[in-house]
Amino acid sequence: xxxxxxxxxxxxxxxxxxxxxxxxxFLLMMVNATRSGVEITRGFTLIPGSSLKDNMTQxxxxxxxxxxxxxxxxxxxxATLLCAYFSTLTAYGLGFYKFHGNKFIFFMILMxxxxxxxxxxxxxxxxxxxxxxVNSYIPLIVPSIASAGTVFFLRQYIISSMPxxxxxxxxxxxxxxxxxxxxIVLPISKPAVATMGIMAFIGNWNNYLLPMILITKNEKMxxxxxxxxxxxxxxxxxxxxxIYLAVAISVIPILLVFAxxxxxxxxxxxxxxxxx
Amino acid sequence: MKLQKQxxxxxxxxxxxxxxxxxxxxxxxxxxxxxxxxxxxxxxxxKILGKGNWIWFxxxxxxxxxxxxxxxxxxxxxxxxxxxxxxxxxxxxxxxxFSDVKYKMRGLPVFRILYYLPNLxxxxxxxxxxxTLLDWRYGTFNILLNSIYKLFxxxxxxxxxxxxxxxxxxxxxxxxxxxxxGNSFLMLMASVQGINREYFEAAAIDGANRWTTFxxxxxxxxxxxxxxxxxxxxxxxxxMFDLPFLMVSQSGAAYRDVQTVMMYLYRFGFTTGSTQTGYxxxxxxxxxxxxxxxxxxxxxxxxxxx
Numbered sequence: 001x002x003x004x005x006x007x008x009x010x011x012x013x014x015x016x017x018x019x020x021x022x023x024x025x026f027l028l029m030m031v032n033a034t035r036s037g038v039e040i041t042r043g044f045t046l047i048p049g050s051s052l053k054d055n056m057t058q059x060x061x062x063x064x065x066x067x068x069x070x071x072x073x074x075x076x077x078x079a080t081l082l083c084a085y086f087s088t089l090t091a092y093g094l095g096f097y098k099f100h101g102n103k104f105i106f107f108m109i110l111m112x113x114x115x116x117x118x119x120x121x122x123x124x125x126x127x128x129x130x131x132x133x134v135n136s137y138i139p140l141i142v143p144s145i146a147s148a149g150t151v152f153f154l155r156q157y158i159i160s161s162m163p164x165x166x167x168x169x170x171x172x173x174x175x176x177x178x179x180x181x182x183x184i185v186l187p188i189s190k191p192a193v194a195t196m197g198i199m200a201f202i203g204n205w206n207n208y209l210l211p212m213i214l215i216t217k218n219e220k221m222x223x224x225x226x227x228x229x230x231x232x233x234x235x236x237x238x239x240x241x242x243i244y245l246a247v248a249i250s251v252i253p254i255l256l257v258f259a260x261x262x263x264x265x266x267x268x269x270x271x272x273x274x275x276x
Numbered sequence: 277m278k279l280q281k282q283x284x285x286x287x288x289x290x291x292x293x294x295x296x297x298x299x300x301x302x303x304x305x306x307x308x309x310x311x312x313x314x315x316x317x318x319x320x321x322x323k324i325l326g327k328g329n330w331i332w333f334x335x336x337x338x339x340x341x342x343x344x345x346x347x348x349x350x351x352x353x354x355x356x357x358x359x360x361x362x363x364x365x366x367x368x369x370x371x372x373x374f375s376d377v378k379y380k381m382r383g384l385p386v387f388r389i390l391y392y393l394p395n396l397x398x399x400x401x402x403x404x405x406x407x408t409l410l411d412w413r414y415g416t417f418n419i420l421l422n423s424i425y426k427l428f429x430x431x432x433x434x435x436x437x438x439x440x441x442x443x444x445x446x447x448x449x450x451x452x453x454x455x456x457x458g459n460s461f462l463m464l465m466a467s468v469q470g471i472n473r474e475y476f477e478a479a480a481i482d483g484a485n486r487w488t489t490f491x492x493x494x495x496x497x498x499x500x501x502x503x504x505x506x507x508x509x510x511x512x513x514x515x516m517f518d519l520p521f522l523m524v525s526q527s528g529a530a531y532r533d534v535q536t537v538m539m540y541l542y543r544f545g546f547t548t549g550s551t552q553t554g555y556x557x558x559x560x561x562x563x564x565x566x567x568x569x570x571x572x573x574x575x576x577x578x579x580x581x582x
Contacts, residue, residue, distance in 0.1 A: 004379075012381070015387055018370075022390050022393055023390065023393070025405055025406070037414075040416060041419070043423070044420045044423060086298050086302075090298075090299035093291075093293075093294075093295030093296040093299075094292075097288075097291060097292025098289050099290065099292040099293055102292065105296060105299075105300060108303070112303075115564070116514075116515055116563075117515070118515050118541065118563060118564075119314060119561070119563075119564050120314060121310075122310075122314045122545050122556055123309065123312070123313030123314035123557070124306065125545075126313055126314075126553065127305075127309060127310055127313060129325075139306070142302060142306065143302060143307070145298055145299060145302040146299050146300075146302040146307055171288065177288055177291040178291075181295070206396075206398035208398065208399060208518050223398075224401075227401060228522060230404060240408060243404060244408060247401050247404050250398065250401045251397055251405075254396055258393065258396055262389050265396070266392065266462065269392065269463065269466075270462055
């Protein structure tokens, strides 16, 4: 019995240690963001310093992180809303209506879920430059209307959770098809749409490669692209605290989203696993 | 009467077209067209703008004979293989711990949130965070190691974690695993929890011990998910870009050891001044064919074992 307890204790110690390993870099980031470069180099501590203000001034010498946050919001919020609304609409259309090409569209969705994104990268850029969409947010927002993976997931969800009798009843009452979608289907699918929506938001917020290729003007850069400009202007010896602060500013919005919606986020990761 | 009903049926079914129309239009423009366009460009010698000449398979020949491409592929596979062993090993270990019928560990809802956290942070932020933490002279990590060594009266010879080609690929692999093990664990654990309780109870009644239960019930039932996790990780891993691109500078000594296929593609596709769009497109399709064939092999392998 004692052996059992000790072993169990050791297992918990391992789990806690691993959790600490996940959090420790972020903790160091927060602490170091308040210390000056010299202090950080001199020694290791977890006690916050007093250089937050200096570091902030330094960060603003590199760039205005709040401009990056604003640009990221301008991209990520509409992209998420479009993705959520049109994915549900498409999923419902595919799941509940019989028409020519329905099966074909679904087949294409399955196929494109398996095609890696890099395959379209050059063609996508080529298209955008021909349409004069470089330095525009349109190529970062509009394609969200067609998110194959989200449609696939929502289609399964709507088919399994939407009672056809309810739709029939609404039709009898004379409700239009569009009205039925907006007032009945959308509210019933809300949990699944929210789950997908949050993941879409995080994906859009963190997206780096595409915005980096498309956005070259400083004032239009999204936060990750703006962050990446640090590379060339970094003097790590003197301004280490400022780098930590810049990273912290970029991480905090996602931490807030995570704190509020962790339940949805966890369920979206596991959705694929349970469904299969 | 029946005829009228029939026509009503088709009447509302027509709304299906309207509902999928926005998706289909955007999908055709921004998903299907770019993929086909890349395919077309891969057969031309287009540099950046204007019209390229149709040159058949010359780009592909060049990809397959360029030693830098093969080195990039080797780098990618090396980082990925170290990463996947760590990532799946850790996820698997956690599944064993949390599904153990003897110890009945608690706290899964809290632990899985914490393990998943690194996966949510933007790769750019992760890259700069670790670049600063792991800097060999001024980074907090080496300073911490130094003081630990001092505690035991030893001297620590600072390791250049990301600056040296010897350590950089492995450092990147560890960071990558740190970002992704929570994701794998969540998927595997969810499928374990989806297993019918009755199997475990029946096994307990038959007197099966923990390891037999794990090997005979848990493992076979989560095999499809394991395959899914392995394949998605491979597809993602072969496209690795953000971390090595941001963490190792092009002029740095470690660059030749961490340049991935995607970084190679980026160099030809998007470097100002020396863009070779046609060639980069061929690189994209070569990478795709590699991913496709490895996925098929992996799929066959997992299915055979069954």
